[in-house]
Each structure stands twice: as C-alpha cells, then as structure tokens.
Amino acid sequence: MTDVVEDRSPQVRRTVVKTLVVLAGMFGFAFALVPLYDVFCQVTGLNGKTSTSAQTLVHEEVDTERTVTMQFVTRGSAGLPWKLEAHSRQVRVHPGQSTEVYFTFRNLGDQALVARAVPSVTPSPASLHLRKLACFCFDNQRLAPGESFEAPLVFQLTRDLPEEIKTVTLVYTLYPQDQGPDVAVATVADGAPGSDKGRRPASGEDPGGEA
Amino acid sequence: MASLPPKHRLESSASEASSAGHDEHHYRPGGLMRWVLTTNHKEIGTLYLIFSLTMFLIGGVFALVVRAELFQPGLQLVQPEFFNQMTTMHGLIMVFGAVMPAFVGLANWMVPLQIGAPDMALPRLNNFSFWLLPIAFTLMLSTLFMPGGAPNFGWTFYAPLSTTYAPPSTTFFILSLHIAGISSILGAINIIATILNLRAPGMRLMDMTLFVWTWLITAFLLIAVMPVLAGVVTMMLMDINFGTSFFNAGGGGDPVLFQHLFWFFGHPEVYIMILPAFGIVSVIIPTFARKRLFGYASMVYATASIAILSFLVWAHHMFVVGLPLVAELFFMYSTMLIAVPTGVKVFNWITTLFRGSISFEPAMLFAIAFVVLFTIGGFSGLMLAISPADFQYHDTYFVVAHFHYVLVPGAVFSIMAGVYYWLPKWTGHYPHLRLSQWHFWLSMIGVNLTFFPMHFSGLAGMPRRIPDYSLQFADFNMLSSIGAFMFGFSQLLFVVIVIMCVRGGKKAPAKAWDGAEDLEWTVPSPAPLHTFEHPPQYRPVEH
Numbered sequence: 001m002t003d004v005v006e007d008r009s010p011q012v013r014r015t016v017v018k019t020l021v022v023l024a025g026m027f028g029f030a031f032a033l034v035p036l037y038d039v040f041c042q043v044t045g046l047n048g049k050t051s052t053s054a055q056t057l058v059h060e061e062v063d064t065e066r067t068v069t070m071q072f073v074t075r076g077s078a079g080l081p082w083k084l085e086a087h088s089r090q091v092r093v094h095p096g097q098s099t100e101v102y103f104t105f106r107n108l109g110d111q112a113l114v115a116r117a118v119p120s121v122t123p124s125p126a127s128l129h130l131r132k133l134a135c136f137c138f139d140n141q142r143l144a145p146g147e148s149f150e151a152p153l154v155f156q157l158t159r160d161l162p163e164e165i166k167t168v169t170l171v172y173t174l175y176p177q178d179q180g181p182d183v184a185v186a187t188v189a190d191g192a193p194g195s196d197k198g199r200r201p202a203s204g205e206d207p208g209g210e211a
Numbered sequence: 212m213a214s215l216p217p218k219h220r221l222e223s224s225a226s227e228a229s230s231a232g233h234d235e236h237h238y239r240p241g242g243l244m245r246w247v248l249t250t251n252h253k254e255i256g257t258l259y260l261i262f263s264l265t266m267f268l269i270g271g272v273f274a275l276v277v278r279a280e281l282f283q284p285g286l287q288l289v290q291p292e293f294f295n296q297m298t299t300m301h302g303l304i305m306v307f308g309a310v311m312p313a314f315v316g317l318a319n320w321m322v323p324l325q326i327g328a329p330d331m332a333l334p335r336l337n338n339f340s341f342w343l344l345p346i347a348f349t350l351m352l353s354t355l356f357m358p359g360g361a362p363n364f365g366w367t368f369y370a371p372l373s374t375t376y377a378p379p380s381t382t383f384f385i386l387s388l389h390i391a392g393i394s395s396i397l398g399a400i401n402i403i404a405t406i407l408n409l410r411a412p413g414m415r416l417m418d419m420t421l422f423v424w425t426w427l428i429t430a431f432l433l434i435a436v437m438p439v440l441a442g443v444v445t446m447m448l449m450d451i452n453f454g455t456s457f458f459n460a461g462g463g464g465d466p467v468l469f470q471h472l473f474w475f476f477g478h479p480e481v482y483i484m485i486l487p488a489f490g491i492v493s494v495i496i497p498t499f500a501r502k503r504l505f506g507y508a509s510m511v512y513a514t515a516s517i518a519i520l521s522f523l524v525w526a527h528h529m530f531v532v533g534l535p536l537v538a539e540l541f542f543m544y545s546t547m548l549i550a551v552p553t554g555v556k557v558f559n560w561i562t563t564l565f566r567g568s569i570s571f572e573p574a575m576l577f578a579i580a581f582v583v584l585f586t587i588g589g590f591s592g593l594m595l596a597i598s599p600a601d602f603q604y605h606d607t608y609f610v611v612a613h614f615h616y617v618l619v620p621g622a623v624f625s626i627m628a629g630v631y632y633w634l635p636k637w638t639g640h641y642p643h644l645r646l647s648q649w650h651f652w653l654s655m656i657g658v659n660l661t662f663f664p665m666h667f668s669g670l671a672g673m674p675r676r677i678p679d680y681s682l683q684f685a686d687f688n689m690l691s692s693i694g695a696f697m698f699g700f701s702q703l704l705f706v707v708i709v710i711m712c713v714r715g716g717k718k719a720p721a722k723a724w725d726g727a728e729d730l731e732w733t734v735p736s737p738a739p740l741h742t743f744e745h746p747p748q749y750r751p752v753e754h
C-alpha cells in the first residue's frame with residue numbers, strides 16, 4: 001500500500017494543487033459575480049433599478065403622438081410604522097415631457113426613524129429610459145413621531161422608450177435604515193408641506209444631517 | 212481511548228521520519244478508536260454509509276411529520292412555524308446529510324476496488340472529511356432546540372427570508388453548511404486524486420467502470436460549485452451579522468441576486484445527486500442482463516455533457532422572478548437540451564436490457580425501477596422547463612412531485628440498488644432474498660402512492676410548503692400521506708436486512724453475481740481490509 005501510494009505521491013500532490021486552484025478560483029468567482037451582476041443589470045436595466053442620483057433633463061421635443069401611463073405604487077415594510085402615499089396613482093405622460101408628482105411620507109409610530117424609499121421599475125427595460133431629475137429616493141428620510149413630509153418626484157420618460165411599452169410602473173418600497181452617524185439624513189424641521197422642503201441636494205450626500 | 216498504546220506513537224514518529232505518515236499497516240487500535248482513527252477506505256466508506264442511513268431515517272421522520280399534518284386539511288398536529296422548520300430540515304438533511312454522503316461512502320468503498328488501487332490517495336484527509344459530517348449535522352440538528360427554532364425558510368434558503376426575517380439559529384445553520392461543504396470538497400479532491408493517479412497499470416480512462424466515471428465528473432462538479440455555495444452563505448452571514456447589503460434591497464442589494472447565486476450552485480447540485488446514481492445503475496444493469504453495457508462511450512460523453520450543460524440552466528428555477536424574454540427563452544431551451552444526453556442514457560439502459568438474459572435480483576429490481584421512475588421525473592422536468600407553463604406550476608406540488616421522482620426513486624433507489632449489489636462484497640453474505648423483495652415492493656408502491664398524486668394536486672394549484680390546504684385537495688393528500696408512511700416504515704425493513712446481512716446469511720463467493728465482470732469481484736468476499744496492495748494485472752475489456 002505504501003509503495004503504490006508513495007510512488008504516486010508527487011502526481012497526487014500535483015492533482016491536489018490543481019484542484020485547490022480551481023477551488024479558490026470558484027470561491028472568488030462567487031464574490032466577483034456580485035459586482036458583475038450589478039454592472040450587467042445597469043447596462044441592461046434588467047433588475048428594474050433606477051439611477052441612485054439625480055439625472056439631467058434630456059432636451060428633446062415632446063412626442064405628443066404617444067401617451068404612456070405612468071403608475072405609482074407604494075409599499076411599506078414590516079416593522080416600519082410609516083406610510084408613503086402617492087398624490088396621484090397614475091399620470092398619462094408623453095415621452096420627452098418632464099412631469100412633477102408628489103408623495104407624502106408619514107410616520108405613524110411613536111419613535112423617530114430613518115427610512116428610505118427604494119424604487120423599482122416594471123417592465124424592467126423601461127428603467128433605462130426613466131430619468132429622475134429630483135427624487136426623495138436619493139436620500140434617507142428621518143421623521144419624528146407623527147411627522148409628515150411631502151416630497152416631489154420630477155421625472156422624464158425619454159423618447160427612445162421602446163414602442164411596445166405602454167405602461168410603466170414605478171414601485172417605491174420603504175425600508176428602515178440604520179441610524180448610524182454616517183448616514184446621510186434628509187430632515188424637515190417642521191411638518192409643513194412645501195415643495196422647496198422636499199428638494200434635497202441631488203448629490204445624495206447631506207452630511208450635515210441631524211444624527 | 213486508553214487503548215492507544217505507545218507503540219502507535221512510536222510508529223507514527225518513525226514513519227514520519229520516513230516521510231509518509233499514514234501507513235498503520237501493522238498496527239491498528241482496537242475498539243471505538245479503531246473507527247475514529249481509521250484511514251482505511253473500506254472502513255471510512257462504511258462510516259459514511261452508516262451516517263447517511265442515520266440521516267435518512269431522521270430526515271424521514273421530519274417528512275412524516277409534514278405528511279401527518281397534511282393528512283387532512285386544517286391544522287391538527289403542529290403549528291405552522293414548526294411545520295416550516297420540518298420542511299426545511301427535511302430538505303437540508305436529505306440533500307446534504309443523506310444522499311450526498313451515501314454516494315461518497317459508495318465511492319470510498321468501490322472506487323479503489325474498481326480501479327485496482329490499495330486505498331484512496333489521501334487516506335488521512337479521508338478520515339477528516341468524514342468526521343466533519345457528524346459535527347456539521349449535530350450542529351444543524353441542534354438548531355431545533357435553539358430559541359426561535361430551526362431554520363424555517365425552505366432548503367433553498369432564499370434571502371431575505373433567510374437573512375432579514377430569519378430565526379437567530381441561522382448563523383449556526385450557516386456554519387454547519389460551511390462544515391458540510393468543506394467535507395464534500397475534501398471528499399471530491401480525494402476522489403479526483405485517486406481516480407486520476409491510482410488506477411491499476413494499464414487501465415486507461417476509457418476502461419473505467421461507469422460508476423468511477425460518473426464519480427470523477429461529479430467530483431469536478433463539486434469542486435466547481437461547492438465554493439459558490441460557501442460564497443453565498445458567507446454573504447448571508449455578512450448581511451445578518453455585519454450589516455452588508457448583498458441581498459437587502461433596502462441597502463442597495465438585490466434579493467434576486469441571491470437566487471442567481473444559489474441556483475448557480477443548486478442546479479449542478481441536483482446533478483451531483485444523480486450522476487453517481489447513473490453510474491451505479493450502469494454497472495448493475497449489465498450484470499443482471501448478462502450483456503455488456505450498450506454504448507459505453509456515449510454514456511461517458513452524455514455524463515460529461517450533462518455536467519457541462521448543468522451550468523447553463525440555473526434560471527429555470529427562476530422563471531417567475533421577472534426575467535426578460537430572451538432569458539426566459541434561453542433557459543427554457545438550454546434546459547430542454549439537457550434532456551438529450553439524459554435520453555441517450557435511458558436509451559442505452561433499455562438497449563442493454565434488450566434481449567439480455569435478465570434475472571431480477573433485488574439490486575436489479577431497484578435498478579429497473581430507477582430507470583422507469585427517473586424517466587417519469589425527467590418528463591415532469593421537461594414540462595416545468597416550458598417557461599410559460601412553469602408560471603402555473605411553479606411553487607406547487609407539481610414541482611414537489613418532479614423532484615421527488617428524480618430524487619427518491621431516482622437517487623435513493625440507486626443507492627439501495629448499490630447496497631444490495633455490493634453487500635455480498637462488503638459482508639461476505641447475500642442479503643435475505645424474500646425480505647429484500649418485500650422491501651422493494653413496499654418501497655415501490657409507497658413511493659408511487661406518495662408522489663404520483665402530487666402531480667395532480669400540483670396541477671390543480673396546491674401550493675408547496677403550506678401546512679393547510681383547501682378541501683378539494685383532500686383526497687390526493689390523504690393518499691400521499693398513506694404512501695409516505697408506507698414508504699417510511701418499509702425502510703425499517705431495510706435496516707433489518709442490512710443488519711441481518713452483516714451478521715450472517717448465505718455465503719457469497721468472490722464473484723457474487725455471475726454476470727459481474729468488474730475488478731471488485733476478483734477480490735474475496737468479504738473484501739479483506741487491504742486489497743490490491745500489489746496492483747492487479749489489468750486486462751482491458753473491449754467496451
């Protein structure tokens with residue numbers, strides 16, 4: 001037994017080394033898939049994510065021939081006593097036109113909390129053609145108990161939106177966020193509605209914050 | 212134990228000086244320590260098989276809890292929370308604790324014997340990879356007693372169910388999967404190193420039996436995808452404990468990414484559980500048909516193509532997550548493509564049987580049942596592969612019927628066929644014929660009674676993993692539950708048969724079956740602890 005196994009041991013070692021290399025490679029590959037997936041989705045728009053910072057308006061002539069229905073859906077999440085409401089459930093827009101709609105955040109709980117509305121677009125290819133000039137979704141929001149806060153979304157569907165897309169649904173899901181000091185927090189001093197209050201710096205970083 | 216005399220230490224230091232440490236040829240510790248420290252491939256194979264059988268029975272009890280609750284509509288026996296833990300633990304234990312270790316155990320026993328090697332290439336690593344398993348699964352089972360209960364998110368542990376909404380025991384579950392994964396990886400390295408380097412002089416790759424071939428390919432699959440599983444659970448661990456957001460949409464992550472990563476591992480994993488089964492059946496059928504295997508080379512190529520294609524089909528588990536049309540089409544067609552090499556295999560088995568001089572020993576009964584019932588599972592798989600149809604079938608009992616047909620009368624039956632086939636070699640006795648036949652028929656009827664009605668309840672829309680159901684599914688579910696108890700209890704008969712066979716029975720000669728031609732039948736029955744210490748004279752057979 002020793003003879004054979006030992007005779008072959010350099011070969012065995014070589015095989016083992018090769019398999020270990022593959023092994024390490026595959027482990028790295030699994031982690032590499034995470035950024036690859038993000039890049040892939042960004043290029044193709046496949047996961048319906050929109051840009052995380054403000055984009056500029058594309059100046060193009062409004063295509064009055066086409067009308068697209070833009071729907072807004074809002075969802076809360078478990079353990080977050082907040083409500084997010086769209087002032088208009090749906091609007092009819094022409095590609096190229098820029099539109100402003102309003103949303104209201106309400107903290108129904110008895111604690112100040114930080115949360116963020118995370119957008120998702122269906123059908124996902126439309127996400128490449130939805131430009132947001134201003135959106136509350138670029139920042140975290142902090143609301144005191146009972147506080148409410150009105151914020152605008154300014155968006156444009158570009159004219160190269162594929163012909164077959166007649167309806168675009170934009171879903172906002174509220175997620176609680178950690179209240180760490182490093183979190184960029186957009187706050188409103190008082191609950192008074194006003195569009196200027198909602199217009200946050202577009203960078204997404206508001207380091208002053210309150211926390 | 213105290214029975215470890217100084218002699219052992221002396222010898223190990225002596226052999227350390229002479230470079231290889233693993234040869235304890237002349238001395239063996241006795242009693243329990245003999246099993247704990249063994250580096251012998253046959254003893255380790257036996258340990259794996261006993262471990263697997265234990266897990267099979269534990270996982271079976273969990274399944275019976277599920278089926279008992281589903282015997283009637285309404286909630287009778289368990290709370291929904293506990294029901295979820297039972298479905299989850301059943302799946303995890305059966306996949307990682309029963310089926311995979313059973314195949315590794317068979318590989319340990321039979322690969323060296325079939326290639327004429329004295330042992331596995333890395334005997335001490337072999338011991339280590341076995342002993343990781345009891346640790347992993349003790350840990351996994353202990354989560355049942357932890358506050359908040361065991362994992363309850365299904366064996367596929369989709370995030371965020373398994374991260375944001377998971378019970379606290381999830382961290383232990385992750386650790387146990389890591390340990391079990393390391394065990395599989397080490398086992399795979401060992402098998403590859405053995406097959407590639409320790410074949411008897413003159414044995415070319417294309418002379419190997421199909422069991423060895425399928426295991427070689429399976430081992431490569433394991434090396435390729437177990438690290439991905441390790442990566443996924445590591446990301447979960449970080450999401451849960453270190454505040455990262457790999458899969459948390461609230462932090463910019465993506466739960467769908469979890470499914471991509473999981474199924475990139477998961478689909479090859481299902482082939483890890485079936486390729487060795489193909490190998491076992493491909494050695495049993497020629498033996499009892501007393502013919503050479505039809506299409507040996509095409510079997511090898513079909514196995515390799517299935518393995519390669521298995522990396523390109525993962526999203527057939529995700530047809531309803533909102534894939535773009537091109538992806539739906541790609542994964543639909545690539546999945547159907549796998550049916551081609553699979554069909555080649557079924558064709559070859561049937562052609563091997565054609566005009567053979569067939570006898571129906573218990574091993575052969577299980578092998579033939581495998582061919583028939585696995586094919587049914589393949590067909591339901593094809594139905595699921597039709598992406599528009601899958602929108603209806605997904606997450607219903609139809610899927611449950613599909614994968615149980617490929618896994619129970621598929622993988623599990625092949626393991627039983629292998630056990631009945633090789634028991635004479637392991638123990639020197641034939642298993643009790645009458646009882647084995649009873650075991651076969653009870654299992655056969657039980658399995659079909661359990662899983663066939665699930666096709667219908669699934670098509671009628673019964674969702675999976677739910678402890679209650681509406682009244683129109685009652686009859687099908689009652690049948691399924693009766694079948695499940697029948698199948699479950701007939702496995703006790705299997706335990707009895709194996710124990711009886713170890714203790715005595717009709718003596719088996721070296722060549723226990725008259726149509727058996729592979730190398731393992733040239734060593735005495737029971738196989739002595741050390742075989743092929745001098746490489747056998749191998750005469751290539753024309754396949």
Ligand code: HEM
Pocket residue numbers: 367481482484485527528546547549550553588589590591592593595596597601604605606610613614617618621622
């Ligand atoms: C012709 C071959 C096969 C085809 C076309 C096929 C196709 C599929 C498809 C499309 C699904 C997803 C169904 C859904 O969730 O809606 C599925 C699920 C599954 N298949 Fe197969 N399959 C095949 C063979 C196998 C084999 C050989 C195994 C294992 C030995 C297997 C194990 C599974 C498992 C475990 C699941 C369910 C996973 C889960 O959601 O829990 N399949 N199969």
Ligand SMILES: [Cu+2]
Pocket residue numbers: 477478481524525527528
């Ligand atoms: Cu699959």
